[in-house]
Amino acid sequence: MNATEHPLAAAYLDSVAREAAALPPERRAELLADLREHIEVSGAGSDEEVRAVLNRLGDARTVAASALAEEPAARRAPDGGRGRVRLTLGLLASAGLLVLLHPLLGTVALFAGLALLWNSPLWTTRQKLTGTVTAVAPPLVLVVGGLLGAASRIGPLELLAVIALSAGVPFAGATALRRAARP
Amino acid sequence: MNEAGGRVPSQLRKGVLEYCVLALLRDGPKYGVELLGELAAVSVMTTSQGTIYPLLSRLRREGLVDTRLRESPSGPPRRYYTLTAGGRAALGEFAGVWPLFRDAVDHFLNHPQGDPV
Incomplete structure (x- = not known):
């Protein structure tokens, strides 16, 4: 070997x-x-x-x-790419909630964040995969839920859960990425 | 922290390490692992072998060394570092200055009043 x-x-x-x-x-x-x-x-x-x-x-x-x-x-890169890291993580963290408010804008933010993530040398492939899953999963769950007709009988409690999921999971993923990337 | 890791050796190394590398190549080409091994044999000269590669890369860009990939009888091909004419000249210049420099430092260390030796 x-x-x-x-x-x-x-x-x-x-x-x-x-x-x-x-x-x-x-x-x-x-x-x-x-x-x-x-x-x-x-x-x-x-x-x-x-x-x-x-x-x-x-x-x-x-x-x-x-x-x-x-x-x-x-x-040398002027700030070690720190501004870029902030942009990448900001997009990934907010895309989930943005999809709820404005599906088109949210989707654009999501793809822009993912493109920045995968083009960066700051993370390993495994960390990038985890970041992608945490960013993509909540909107995906929403879309699948919508297709299954769950939206028609959604109550205030479910709505809160959806918002928490869309905001919390991507945010947690972005936080993990921020810790993993060394400036 | 060992004796090679302190602030003083690290400051001193900065100025002389590249000339030690050039001196090691004086008698013929060497590949990376070989060169780093010989440097590391003198404990004060290096703490992390990996830090020599950026130095070698700069010496190559400055035209003081040249590299050539050669097949090895056993294992993968090795990148050999060779001293260029420019590298030999830089080494010669350093070899001329170093004794004066060393004597001057010894002079201050041994005669702090600045008396002539």
Whole structure:
């Protein structure tokens, strides 16, 4: 087995990619290729060996910071993409409620948020999937519920539950993503 | 924290690490794992091997080293780093300045009054 496919190595490379989000893309790709090659050439096989190789490489944040330090200041992303993160999470968190108020606007916000999420290097694929599910599930439940005719016998309690679901689940998902993304 | 991780070694490393890398390549090309292993053998020179790759990348952009991918008899191909003529010149310049620099620091450490040696 190729050592870079080892789950520990894959997780390490993922977190370097996240920590190095503010690097110019070609520089980040080069750093990851160098580290991948290092892990591969080291020939580590067992958990123990892979762990030792990763330990010697040093923690992901330190490695990414040293790459950022080699960059002239002007070339770095101005705020590490923080504004973009805020926009992504804001769209995802509010899309559920927005769909209730204005289906078209809500759908646009939802897709814009998802596009930003999937194009960002700040999260792992698994985190992106979780974020997508929490953002998409409530509107989907609403649509399915509507098709099944549940809307015709909706009472104030059900309406409250629907609002709580549409606001709460995407918000919780966005909060989890905010914690997972390191600025 | 070990002796190589303190603030002083880390400050000092910043200025000299790249010349140590160039010096290691003086006698012939080396691949990444090999180069990093030799640096790490001297504990004060590096704490996290991964931080050397961004340095190597800059040296390559500055034309001081060159890289070439070579097949390996065992395992995946390896990227070899070679000293360029520019790298050799930079190393020569550093080798000329370093003894003066080292002596000057020793001078201040041993003769804090600034008396001539």
